Amino acid sequence: SNLGITYTHEHVLARPAGDWARGDTDLVLDDEERAAGELEAFRSVAGGTIVDATTAELGRDAEGLRRLAQRTGVNIVASTGHVCEEYWRGALSLPSERQLAERFISDLTRGFDGTEVRAGVIKVGSSLGGPTETERRLIRAGTAAQRATGAPITTHTTAGTGAIEQVRALEEAGADLSRVCVGHLDRRLVWSEHLAVAETGVFLGYDCIGKEQYQPDAERVRFILRLVDEGFGGRILLAGDMARRRYLRAWGGGPGYPYIAGEFADRLRAAGLDDTSVRRLLVDNPAGFLAWD
Numbered sequence: 001s002n003l004g005i006t007y008t009h010e011h012v013l014a015r016p017a018g019d020w021a022r023g024d025t026d027l028v029l030d031d032e033e034r035a036a037g038e039l040e041a042f043r044s045v046a047g048g049t050i051v052d053a054t055t056a057e058l059g060r061d062a063e064g065l066r067r068l069a070q071r072t073g074v075n076i077v078a079s080t081g082h083v084c085e086e087y088w089r090g091a092l093s094l095p096s097e098r099q100l101a102e103r104f105i106s107d108l109t110r111g112f113d114g115t116e117v118r119a120g121v122i123k124v125g126s127s128l129g130g131p132t133e134t135e136r137r138l139i140r141a142g143t144a145a146q147r148a149t150g151a152p153i154t155t156h157t158t159a160g161t162g163a164i165e166q167v168r169a170l171e172e173a174g175a176d177l178s179r180v181c182v183g184h185l186d187r188r189l190v191w192s193e194h195l196a197v198a199e200t201g202v203f204l205g206y207d208c209i210g211k212e213q214y215q216p217d218a219e220r221v222r223f224i225l226r227l228v229d230e231g232f233g234g235r236i237l238l239a240g241d242m243a244r245r246r247y248l249r250a251w252g253g254g255p256g257y258p259y260i261a262g263e264f265a266d267r268l269r270a271a272g273l274d275d276t277s278v279r280r281l282l283v284d285n286p287a288g289f290l291a292w293d
Helices: 032-043 063-072 097-110 132-147 163-173 190-200 217-227 258-271 275-290
Strands: 003-008 046-053 075-077 079-081 123-124 151-157 180-182 201-205 237-238
Touching: 003 237, 003 275, 032 046, 032 063, 032 258, 046 275, 063 075, 079 097, 097 132, 123 132, 123 163, 132 151, 132 163, 132 258, 151 163, 163 180, 163 190, 190 217, 201 217, 201 258, 217 237, 217 258, 237 275, 258 275
Parallel strands: 003 046, 046 075, 079 123, 123 151, 151 180, 180 201, 201 237
Antiparallel strands: none
C-alpha cells in the first residue's frame, strides 16, 4: 500500500563484469550523486518505488541501494538470481542447483553481499530463442526459492524472444506463474506471442518503454490497449530498463525516470485509457506482483 507509482525493472547502480560488457562504459552506473538525481526526478512525478533488477554479475550494490533509498525516499526493491549465460560469462561460475536455491533464499530472507539488505524479487533469464540447459538449472533454482519464500520471479528474455519457452520451463519446474513477470516482451511486438504468454497467467513486462530504437512507443501503447481490451489489463507491468547512461537525464541522456509516469502515461490516456486503468498499470499491478504470497 506504500509503494505508489512503481517501475518493475530498472538498474539504479550497475557495474557489469561479464565479457559481453567489458569496456562498455555506457553500462557503468557507478555514481551515487547522479543516481540520487535521477531518483529525485522520479519523485517529482510522484514516483514511489523502483525495482532494481541488478544481479551479482551486473554489479549489485547493497549498501549503495540502501543509502540511495534513505537519501531520496524512493523505495528500492533489490533482486537476487542471475540473468542469462551471455551476461555472466567471464564474471561467475554457477554452483549446483541446490546451492543456487540456498543462496537465493538467503538473499531473500537474511541479506546479501555481507549485509542485512534483503532482496525482494528473484531474477532468472534465458538466451536468444529460449533457455539453455544451464539456464533451465537457474530457472529450477529460482523456482525452488519462490516455493520456499513466496517471493515473485522477474525474468529477462533476450530481445523479447523465447518467452513462451521460458514460461514452459518455469511451469515444468513448478513455479507459480501468477507470481512471475516475463520481461522485455516489448522488445518484440508480435501479437500472437504476447497473447499466448498472457493466457498462461503470468505478468507481461513492458519494460523497455522509451527505447524507440527497438520498438516505437506508439506500438507499445497500441499493444497495451489491445491487452486491456482482451481482459489482461491487470497483468501488465511497466518500466524502462534504463541500464545505460544514455537513457538517464542525470548522465546527460534521456528519456529518464520521469518519462513513463509523465509523458508515456499521458499517451496512454490520450489513446483511450481512463485514469483508473493507468493507475492500475503504474500502482496496483506492481503492488500485487511484489507482495510475497
